Amino acid sequence: MAIGAIIAGVSFTNNSIDEQLPSKAFPEIGAPTTVINITLGAGMALPVIPDKIMVYKVKKPEVTAEKVTALAETLGLIGDVSEDANRCIVKHDSLELEVLKASGRLFYRDSSKIYGDINNPPNLPLKETAIKSAKKFLSDNGLMPADAEFSKVVTDTAEIARKDPATGDVSTEKIDLVMQVIFDRKINGFPVVGAGSKLKVYIGNNGDVVGVYKCWREYEPYKQFTILTPSQALERLREKGIHRVITGEEVKVKEVYLAYYAEPSPEDQEYFQPVYVFEVDIGRGEIVEEYIPAIPEIEPKISEKPQPQLPERTKPAPDELEDDE
Amino acid sequence: MKKRHQIMPIVWLAVLAMFIVGISGLSIGTVNAYEVGVEWTNDYSPLGWHSFTCADDLAIGFYNKLGEDGWSKDFNWGDYYAYEEDFKKESIGGTDYDWIDEVDFALYAGHGLPKGFYFNNDHDDKELTGTKSHHDAEWGDLDLEWIAINACLVLNKSSDEGEWYERWGWGVFKGLHQIDGFDTETGMYCRLGEKFAGYMIEDGYTIREAWFKASEDGYPSTMRAAVMGVCDKGYSTYDDHLWGHGSVAPDKNDPSCLFWVSHTC
Numbered sequence: 001m002a003i004g005a006i007i008a009g010v011s012f013t014n015n016s017i018d019e020q021l022p023s024k025a026f027p028e029i030g031a032p033t034t035v036i037n038i039t040l041g042a043g044m045a046l047p048v049i050p051d052k053i054m055v056y057k058v059k060k061p062e063v064t065a066e067k068v069t070a071l072a073e074t075l076g077l078i079g080d081v082s083e084d085a086n087r088c089i090v091k092h093d094s095l096e097l098e099v100l101k102a103s104g105r106l107f108y109r110d111s112s113k114i115y116g117d118i119n120n121p122p123n124l125p126l127k128e129t130a131i132k133s134a135k136k137f138l139s140d141n142g143l144m145p146a147d148a149e150f151s152k153v154v155t156d157t158a159e160i161a162r163k164d165p166a167t168g169d170v171s172t173e174k175i176d177l178v179m180q181v182i183f184d185r186k187i188n189g190f191p192v193v194g195a196g197s198k199l200k201v202y203i204g205n206n207g208d209v210v211g212v213y214k215c216w217r218e219y220e221p222y223k224q225f226t227i228l229t230p231s232q233a234l235e236r237l238r239e240k241g242i243h244r245v246i247t248g249e250e251v252k253v254k255e256v257y258l259a260y261y262a263e264p265s266p267e268d269q270e271y272f273q274p275v276y277v278f279e280v281d282i283g284r285g286e287i288v289e290e291y292i293p294a295i296p297e298i299e300p301k302i303s304e305k306p307q308p309q310l311p312e313r314t315k316p317a318p319d320e321l322e323d324d325e
Numbered sequence: 326m327k328k329r330h331q332i333m334p335i336v337w338l339a340v341l342a343m344f345i346v347g348i349s350g351l352s353i354g355t356v357n358a359y360e361v362g363v364e365w366t367n368d369y370s371p372l373g374w375h376s377f378t379c380a381d382d383l384a385i386g387f388y389n390k391l392g393e394d395g396w397s398k399d400f401n402w403g404d405y406y407a408y409e410e411d412f413k414k415e416s417i418g419g420t421d422y423d424w425i426d427e428v429d430f431a432l433y434a435g436h437g438l439p440k441g442f443y444f445n446n447d448h449d450d451k452e453l454t455g456t457k458s459h460h461d462a463e464w465g466d467l468d469l470e471w472i473a474i475n476a477c478l479v480l481n482k483s484s485d486e487g488e489w490y491e492r493w494g495w496g497v498f499k500g501l502h503q504i505d506g507f508d509t510e511t512g513m514y515c516r517l518g519e520k521f522a523g524y525m526i527e528d529g530y531t532i533r534e535a536w537f538k539a540s541e542d543g544y545p546s547t548m549r550a551a552v553m554g555v556c557d558k559g560y561s562t563y564d565d566h567l568w569g570h571g572s573v574a575p576d577k578n579d580p581s582c583l584f585w586v587s588h589t590c
Binding site (some may be wrong): 060089091105107114115116117118154156157158159160161162163164165170172177182193194196197198200213241242243244245246264265266267284287288289302312313 | 374375402406421436437438443449478479482488489490494495510512514516522525528533534537541542543544545546547556561563581582583584585586587588589590
């Protein structure tokens with residue numbers, strides 16, 4: 001553990017890790033390059049955070065053909081189930097239910113409607129109606145987790161641009177395609193962030209539910225761990241840098257909070273580990289999220305992956321069907 | 326120097342057979358007339374920007390999955406061998422005729438902004454530019470149907486450098502069917518390419534649907550994927566499938582209607 005602390009470059013922690021927590025569990029990062037000045041936004045204070053926090057062990061989901069078939073029937077989808085090493089899937093006409101074995105992620109959709117159709121724009125309901133429909137659908141079908149909280153409604157949109165061939169003038173038309181009613185999650189009072197924490201209900205024409213995306217891994221308490229202070233996490237962010245194109249010399253932290261990180265749904269995840277989320281204003285009107293693992297031993301080694309072997313670049317082979325010139 | 330094809334009758338028959346199989350929605354299987362090429366950049370130290378560690382995985386996952394479907398894997402160039410000029414039109418010194426526009430499906434993974442995506446070497450100026458006033462790219466006039474760009478903001482709806490259709494629309498679509506990218510900042514999910522290809526090949530999703538679903542699997546709901554394409558009547562690429570897995574619209578060399586669609590991941 002002491003050696004791990006040295007490698008991490010920090011000199012705190014009395015964490016005794018019986019079972020090695022995976023360091024891979026966070027979005028990949030690469031080497032920082034140009035030093036960017038990362039400062040706190042005006043009036044911003046770092047939060048007060050407990051010095052220890054629970055890490056949770058993720059329960060491996062039980063995804064079987066029988067269970068997926070039963071769920072499909074609940075959703076009114078009667079069809080044959082197909083299964084491979086990664087998923088079970090039931091399809092019938094335009095309806096589909098896919099459940100991933102790694103995470104238990106389910107994706108139910110009406111493929112003819114879920115992403116909308118620019119040629120046949122839907123009549124979308126008011127937000128309040130959409131929220132009501134979403135909650136009812138989830139509850140009626142046993143899909144509403146006890147710890148889900150309504151977050152927001154977003155609308156996927158399209159824009160059509162038409163150019164007049166004679167004048168070159170361009171006119172545009174905006175189309176609302178489908179609504180997404182999105183729910184958030186908290187563990188131990190802290191938000192869950194990352195691609196693998198999602199509950200979304202798609203609302204289409206006349207308020208119909210046209211899809212559900214749910215990645216909501218179950219968990220149980222594992223162990224308390226000492227974590228970095230917000231100041232220490234900020235220092236790590238300064239060492240790590242911002243993994244975006246930065247065109248200025250300074251970026252500002254707008255908000256900092258502790259959260260748990262959920263890996264993308266196709267991935268196995270062993271633990272819900274704490275992570276500091278820094279919301280950073282990088283200019284250009286963009287606010288991005290940067291994650292710093294909160295457990296000091298879990299500092300992903302930069303450039304851990306070996307440099308890929310690059311094939312030598314050669315000119316393309318002459319086309320055998322090339323014209324003789 | 327541009328290549329031109331002089332096809333012998335027996336090869337025409339083979340191509341016709343493949344076309345019939347393709348439009349019937351059947352997977353071609355072994356030999357495939359279609360080509361894929363990918364480029365990616367992990368190392369951005371020459372630009373002083375943050376580097377990635379799996380732009381290669383993202384791109385090569387896509388490349389290999391199409392290869393398994395019988396596509397010809399034409400090129401996989403990364404880091405110092407990923408050249409901006411490969412994407413650039415010939416009239417301004419580019420060589421897209423040998424590379425990006427010589428394949429049917431291309432993919433790039435790296436850094437991006439609304440006005441372009443970025444490379445780390447001097448072949449030739451590190452930025453494949455798309456703005457209201459200048460377009461480095463003209464795609465689809467030779468072969469390219471679709472290009473996926475896993476880079477931040479390239480398909481941002483509206484920016485200081487112009488609207489989406491001004492930066493990547495009329496000047497770029499010369500037979501191209503779709504650009505699949507992001508309206509917002511994005512991440513670098515190592516398996517995005519593999520998932521994207523898998524949804525098209527194994528599930529027969531349209532290209533647009535597969536892009537949206539793969540992005541939804543890999544990225545949080547703070548990000549929005551986007552797809553641009555042609556919507557001229559009779560030429561709409563909105564519901565294009567991968568060759569061999571469903572319908573594909575014919576090429577439109579000078580579209581007058583373009584669509585931009587976003588999807589919250």
